[in-house]
Amino acid sequence: MSKRTEIALSEDETLGFVGGQRKLQLGTINPDGTPHMVTMFYVVVDGKIAFWTYRSSQKARNIARDPRVTCLIESGEEYFELAGVLIYGRAEVLTEPNDVLYVGREVVRKMTGLEDEEAVTAFAEVTAAKRYAYLVEPGRVASWDHSKMAGQ
Template identity: 25%
Template sequence: MTPSRQTTSIAPDSVGGLDPRAMCLEILDENRIMSIGTVRSDGWPHVTQVNYLRLDHALYFVVSRDSQKFANIDRDPRVSIALGGSQTPRGLSIAARAMEVRDGERIKQLNRAMQARSKSTAFAPHPSSPLVAIMEARPEIISLVDYTKPPGARRLMRVIEDWRLEPVTT
């Protein structure tokens, strides 16, 4: 019988020397692809990967308007997001609400940011249809997992509007 891996809670003030907010933002900024789970009309989960951009307090991604993902989010805005682990053994699991960005000026700003990102990194939006939508996901709950130092640590936090994080007790 192999011993199980223990996971400890992270102290409220730091994770590996960084405060939890700084570590969450660092993980979001060092990754470019996230898995996003939506709820299909039959109740089953639907998970796909998308490129994303973190700007301000939200994550943005592009989808085709005729995609299952768009229909699922339109029907139920609750999404689950997972990312990380590509550079270090740490990551985020996020509960968020997603919605289509409809403000023309905001869309222009996001298009400029996405184009600038695509020239400097692996960010390359490529939906299958010319009819695309820019989606915004606003995190509400974040689970931060850090296995950079054994035995590993995790922290469950609620996101306050300005990216302040408060611990969630379980």
């Protein structure tokens, strides 16, 4: 068995890891073919990565032109603490205002830790009209947990 296989997360571990984090690195493709990388707050909706962004942002323009994306979710500081999930997929844009607001509320709730539904909605509504939401349909997934190597 290879080291790569030994440190891979199981499906349950992957789901727990992705659901337990708040931020990811989102990679989209610029018009000239170079990667465009940004940090995004996200949530999981129906088993898919969900985020929202301003309609005029570079990432929104990139996704409109080419929906292929890469999402990197990671944790850890020291080598044997490093863990992560890399998701290669396609982003589906949600433009219907209720869908955008739903994703926005969920992202705001996770991002801020607010529990007051009125406060979450008020915060999300301020910018929802200028945003689109996105769901990432995963294609290929890679994962690692270096703590599985500790003590070997």
